[in-house]
Amino acid sequence: MLYKKLSNGINMPMLGLGTFKVTEGEAYDTVLAALKMGYRHIDTAQVYGNEASVGRAIKDSGIPREDIFVTTKLSPVNLGYEEAINELQVSLEKMGLTYVDLYLIHWPSPSNTLNQLTWRGMEVCYEKRMARAIGVSNFKIHHMDALLKTARIQPMANQIELHPGLYQLPTQQYLNEKNIATISYGPFMKGEVFLETGPYYPVLKEIADIHNATVAQVIIAWGLKRGILMIPKSVTVSRIQENLGALDLVLSDDEVKAINQLNRGRRIYTDPDNNSFVKQH
Numbered sequence: 001m002l003y004k005k006l007s008n009g010i011n012m013p014m015l016g017l018g019t020f021k022v023t024e025g026e027a028y029d030t031v032l033a034a035l036k037m038g039y040r041h042i043d044t045a046q047v048y049g050n051e052a053s054v055g056r057a058i059k060d061s062g063i064p065r066e067d068i069f070v071t072t073k074l075s076p077v078n079l080g081y082e083e084a085i086n087e088l089q090v091s092l093e094k095m096g097l098t099y100v101d102l103y104l105i106h107w108p109s110p111s112n113t114l115n116q117l118t119w120r121g122m123e124v125c126y127e128k129r130m131a132r133a134i135g136v137s138n139f140k141i142h143h144m145d146a147l148l149k150t151a152r153i154q155p156m157a158n159q160i161e162l163h164p165g166l167y168q169l170p171t172q173q174y175l176n177e178k179n180i181a182t183i184s185y186g187p188f189m190k191g192e193v194f195l196e197t198g199p200y201y202p203v204l205k206e207i208a209d210i211h212n213a214t215v216a217q218v219i220i221a222w223g224l225k226r227g228i229l230m231i232p233k234s235v236t237v238s239r240i241q242e243n244l245g246a247l248d249l250v251l252s253d254d255e256v257k258a259i260n261q262l263n264r265g266r267r268i269y270t271d272p273d274n275n276s277f278v279k280q281h
């Protein structure tokens, strides 16, 4: 496994398993299979509704807790100082854990004041060691700038939509300068990268063929080479294994550049400036 050292010195496995849209019924078998294969990083969230199964799979895997990296995220409808603390307590109880490794604010509110208040609650979670690291998700540069004005503890990571159609180089550069790790979500663009007639596939497939790899592996290896943490989701055992195989694939700088050139600023998920499902103030 490859690891990235976060700004507070803890090691985070650079490849993890995403669990969005993995039902409580599917999550146990999927997470257990991934852990047995060698995954050591599981990405869940309060809104995914599968934390209990994720926790059971971690326990039943028999792998020491300290060897597994677990991320969860504060629900966007529960932003607030006390909410950040209380909702993590609920997550821990559901998962049967005493701490998570990373706790993220799932989506920013349009209210910077509410984000700042929520962040104070995240800081308490960190100080109480309920979370070994804290961070944000879907924060654009302007959200980050506002948060950092009042943060006592700087976020250690930002999980953002990032894939061949949305390379996020400016945001990554901003985060790198502040020693905040970038985590990619949605790497396969809800399947768009696999469309043979689409703008991404021919370039990705050509690179994959050179390395005797798959398009999915090329995308994961592209992120890893850029220093980005990758959390592809699958409930299919063969794909979970295939995605793990990306750890053995090292792309050249020219190949990374060729994939960067596929960027067209294409968002597949909600624009964080237009997220009506988030607590507004």
Ligand SMILES: NC(=O)c1ccc[n+]([C@@H]2O[C@H](COP(=O)([O-])OP(=O)(O)OC[C@H]3O[C@@H](n4cnc5c(N)ncnc54)[C@H](OP(=O)(O)O)[C@@H]3O)[C@@H](O)[C@H]2O)c1
Binding pocket: 017, 018, 019, 020, 021, 043, 044, 106, 137, 138, 159, 160, 184, 185, 186, 187, 188, 189, 190, 191, 194, 216, 217, 231, 232, 233, 234, 235, 236, 239, 240, 242, 243, 269
């Ligand atoms: N912070 C946020 O707001 C946010 C938002 C979205 C996602 N996320 C996180 O990021 C994770 C990944 O993003 P995502 O779930 O949107 O999508 P994704 O990882 O880009 O794609 C998942 C889709 O690709 C398929 N797939 C997986 N591996 C494949 C392979 N090797 N070959 C072909 N198809 C493959 C999966 O199918 P099967 O499952 O049927 O195999 C599934 O349909 C999420 O699960 C979640 O943990 C975070």
